[in-house]
Amino acid sequence: MRIELDKLEEFGGKFSRVYGINQLSLDDREVRLIDPALVHGRIKRSGNEVELSGELTASIEAPCGRCLQPVRLPIHSEFAERFVPAVSWRAEEQHELHEEDLNLAVFDGEAIDLEDVVREEILLALPGHILCSEDCKGLCPICGIDRNVSSCQCENKMIDSRWNKLKELRT
Ligand SMILES: [Zn+2]
Ligand SMILES: [Zn+2]
Structure with a gap:
């Protein structure tokens, strides 16, 4: 108008x-x-x-x-x-x-x-x-899952792989 x-x-x-x-x-x-x-x-x-x-x-x-x-x-x-x-x-x-x-x-x-x-x-x-x-928990930056609805293991895997690298360095 x-x-x-x-x-x-x-x-x-x-x-x-x-x-x-x-x-x-x-x-x-x-x-x-x-x-x-x-x-x-x-x-x-x-x-x-x-x-x-x-x-x-x-x-x-x-x-x-x-x-x-x-x-x-x-x-x-x-x-x-x-x-x-x-x-x-x-x-x-x-x-x-x-x-x-x-x-x-x-x-x-x-x-x-x-x-x-x-x-x-x-x-x-x-x-x-x-x-x-x-x-709101948002989306997982790795797999894109909606973290309000379900969960994924991406972050745990990330921590694991970092941890493994650290272990490799030490041995
Ligand atoms: Zn939201
Ligand atoms: Zn994920």
Whole structure:
């Protein structure tokens, strides 16, 4: 959904939208939406700038960083982003970035693509390390077995072979 700035007054500066599972493609291939994403908020125009703020809820599925099993994660984020038209952004000679400008985005001056905002907010809301559980044992680096489900003797064999080499050295 593109929010046309000309039409802002028609809907009183408010927006709300539901993105179905197949309506929103996330750039990250490992992350997918498993519940529709709900977004609502307000959009305010002041001069050339546009301020978009709102709330987003969704559920995503992503692989566990250790065992690669899919993990479901609820997403809830409140966001506020400022948009400046690309033209005026480039026209200014120098941009000193302040902390408050980190949420500054550039747009074409006519419409804001809500889908981009939603996509970005979902990816930002993801934790740095996605784990199925804090004590996930992960995959065996040697045979690839899921150590949460079964076990293997790879590590014992490793220790054995090191031990044998040590014994060989001694004799
Ligand atoms: Zn895991
Ligand atoms: Zn193994």
